Amino acid sequence: MSEKKASNQMWGGRFASGPTAVMEAINASIDFDRKLYAQDIRGSVAHSAMLAETGIISAADQEKIAHGLNTILKEIEDGKFSFSTRLEDIHMNVEARLAELIGPAAGRLHTARSRNDQVAVDFRLWVKDELLRIAEALKGLIAAFLDRAEEHAATVMPGFTHMQAAQPVTFGHHCMAYVEMFSRDLSRVRDAIERMDESPLGAAALAGTGFPIDRQATAKALGFREPTRNSLDSVSDRDFALEFLSVAAICGTHLSRLAEEIVIWSTPQFGFVRLSDSFSTGSSIMPQKKNPDAAELVRAKGGRINGNLIALLTVMKGLPLTYSKDMQEDKEAVFDAAETLDLMLAAMTGMVGDLEINTSAMKKAAGAGYSIATDLADWLVRELGMPFREAHHVTGRAVALAESKKVGLEKLSLEELQSIHPAITGDVFSVLSVQKSVASRKSFGGTAPVEVRRQVRYWKKRLAKA
Secondary structure, eight states: OOHHHHHHHHHOTTOSSOOOHHHHHHHOOHHHHGGGHHHHHHHHHHHHHHHHHTTSSOHHHHHHHHHHHHHHHHHHHTTOOOOOGGGOSHHHHHHHHHHHHHGGGGGGTTTTOOHHHHHHHHHHHHHHHHHHHHHHHHHHHHHHHHHHHHHTTTOEEEEEETTEEEEEEEHHHHHHHHHHHHHHHHHHHHHHHHHHOEEOTTOTTTTOOSSOOOHHHHHHHTTOSEEOSOHHHHHHOOHHHHHHHHHHHHHHHHHHHHHHHHHHHTSTTTOOEEOOGGGOBOOSSOTTOOBOHHHHHHHHHHHHHHHHHHHHHHHHTTOOSSOOGGGGGHHHHHHHHHHHHHHHHHHHHHHHHHOEEOHHHHHHHHTGGGTTHHHHHHHHHHHHOOOHHHHHHHHHHHHHHHHHHTOOGGGSOHHHHHHHOTTOOGGGGGSOSHHHHHHHOOSTTOSOHHHHHHHHHHHHHHHHHO
């Protein structure tokens, strides 16, 4: 059978001639939806089995169909399958090859099914599989952070607000912030799977079918919780794809923020971390340069995922029920976002484990910018019973005095501090160091090393059950 003839047969008898070259080019999706081949074949096998079980087709035809589909699967995986743009999409390519392999029995496969519910189930299966892969990748990244947090539970560093040194924290506590972020990403992935875990197969073109199909059977065979409950919605919405992109965009944003910190920390001006050659490149003209290219690319790729989300939102926002050809544009955005996020997660997991931490640079920076000023204010409140606003004012005067003398708060003498407020005693020096500052912050979720280690233990147990 020629490709042109096959194409006309797929479209049906109403069309006297094949599509023009331009129509063929704009209509074909096989260049990207071939990614759905495994899901398409899996869905067709389940559909044919159900047709046989319900007596809609014979067991003999179903056996031929299943054998033919498995043959096609092997051909594709072995790189021996010839994809044709004339056959538009993965569904027609598989069906045409099935007809070549088993003859007229192939025509029975599409009974009680439309390409509308076929693509909907294929795409759901693909997105679900990808979400499961992302969940495992996130678990690996979280585990890498837990190892670094445990290792550096007591490594002091500056905490920042407005990119200004604010209060001392520990690097372990900073790592645990990303554990929390990426754990929420993991939770969103699982929520998305739960919401999309319904099979649209059997919704047919839009109205269901008059054949006595068993949608519960196909849903179970394909690993879905249950079938969808409205045939119109089943073929017309792509909110599962939008949710995938939303989850990916939020996760990509977290990865981008982390990448930005690595870029900043690796500069000579900070010198907090050093990346190995595995995640860096040099300059073609400046031999001294070591550029954090992997982190920069992760930062940039977050924007790419955001663009994919906006693109599909824009496609879907004006579509009436049910299916419109516009929805063919749903896949490239999702495929690209998935590939991008997979790469970002792998790169960042490698970088987190690879980072060389300059503890001395972090410690030196932790005391800069009068970062223990809040500890002085808290001491005035706690020990002298001073209202916090007054303590804030007294501390500000102490900072101004230290700044005029170009020394840290801890270097001011007791007499100098008493010149600001006579009730200050020598006990104040018990809080005027970065180590004492972080050790004092034992509140739940605080930066004290003892609390960081407690949170590490909690998350390791939780991750082991995930």
